[in-house]
Amino acid sequence: MKIAFLMRQPAPGGQSVTTEVLRLLRDWGTTVDVLHPENQATNLAEMTPSHDLYVLRSVSDASIAHAGILDSLGARIINPYPVSRDCRDKVLVTALLLRAGIPVPGTWVVERPTQLAPLLDGGPIVVKPTRGSQGRGVHVVWDVDELLELGAGDGPMLAQRFHPRQGRDRKLYCIGGQLFGVKRVWPARTYEEKTGEPFTVTAELRDIALQVGAVIGTDLFGLDIVISDDRPYVVDVNPFPGFKGVPEAALRLADYVYAAAALAVIEAGQAVPRPVGLTA
Template identity: 50%
Template sequence: MDCGQPGERRGACVPRRHATVRRRAGRRPRATRLGAPRIATTARGGRDMKPLRIGFLVSSRYAQSTSHVPPVMRALAEAGVVVDVIHPVTRALELSQVRAECDLYVLKKMSRLSLSLAGALHTRGAVIVNPYPVTVALRDKIVTAKILESAGVPTPTAYVAAHPQELAPLLDGGPLIVKPYQGSDGVGVRVVRSVAQLASVRDGRDPVFAQRYHQPEGRDRKIYVVGSQLFGVKKVFPARTDEERRGEPFTPSPELRDIALRCGRAFGIDFFGVDIIESKGMPYVVDMCSIPGCGGVPDAPRHLASYLLEAAERAARRPQGWRVA
């Protein structure tokens, strides 16, 4: 894993402008591999204790990130956590060297490489936020739609086809919204109202995923669940300005809270985001994310750091030899 040269501090691959994390990350010999030896530190009272260690699987564009991740890392480092920033490798990585040495891993950016590395870590018993099988399921909108529908979550009627033209007969019942089945951030999403518009949808090897389109009333309701806390942010879709991307915090109604928590129970997780629209007085969950950015949530870095710290503490208390199923 490309995290500096042997002898440097673990976390030395943190960009220069995030020097706080780099200074507080703790010393680690031979920091170029996931399997680097762990170092015990002496806690108060004279007992030898291992510091909590959290690894962030990030994208190659991490240095330009404007997300909450850098301040979250700083908060964790200030709490005494050893923070490992794991970039995509720039040279070949011997898979036999991949070992789960962190108490917790955070899959922040879902590139194909980072997802595969998360899978490799999963086979070695790593605890990952969110668990690898759940992340894979939520990456696939077809699987996600079926799981939510089976759990009784109100969702638009969903369809899957091998080719866009196979959706044409469904337009007799109203417009559809077509989405890349493994898409994110709203990229490639389009409302289709006619056969002519359907013809412009790319026909490739991937399956075609569509939902019945319901005209939203007002802004989308983004619900973020972070452990036992739940936050609501109203956002415009698609967002065009920084203000629209930040959105407006709001207090979700009991109905929206129940819907969001039902989504989490369907996948067995307590850290996620759901997109809900309201149309003709009815709420519909139109998307769910296993890596919520929590944009617009007041004091989000503190909430996220607290959640990850508690998750790492739980993981560190696992019996020796415990493995993820």
């Protein structure tokens, strides 16, 4: 089987669950290629699916565009291109969550920071880019002076009512429908802070996570939840997070990806090779 990962160039010496996933898949006899659309010139006339499965690990502009073309050509992708595209649009995904009755902070969309000034009468707000990731460009704004310091962005801005955190943030991860909880400080700077501390997912948080999965249309995702005054609020959804802190995350993800590739091969009418290391 042939699998390609669409992802950013990893930082030298960085610790990544994805790196271990790649190793496991190769150990099982799978041909795995890593593509960095941001670092190469792509000839659109020559693009054609050449792998049984593509894994859309990055939601950068280049990776999303690359995946969109592959999707139009019938390639099998996880997460599916429409899922990743919709999750990347924070305005759209927040609106979908609100419509489904999932708890999110009060949310507004504006073109200019100054349009948010009246909202400060009701307390601080969190301003973020509509297509940001990994906490980049997120600011808690308490007064008009801080608002003016933001300056004009490259596009619309998303603003949400700030809710004081009750303890650490809750990260919920879903792999094939199985849920995992990790408590993490925000912002997390060290590897240990990013790994966080596992916690048992409550029935309330489980219901919220499964609702989110149903709304966005996948069983592989992550979401950030802030607890404030004993109430949970979903503040971010990620179609392919880093899964740091999930027990045996690399093995679980490798198994998920391998199964998806095997299904693609079967549906193409081909035989699935036996993973290396397994006996009859």
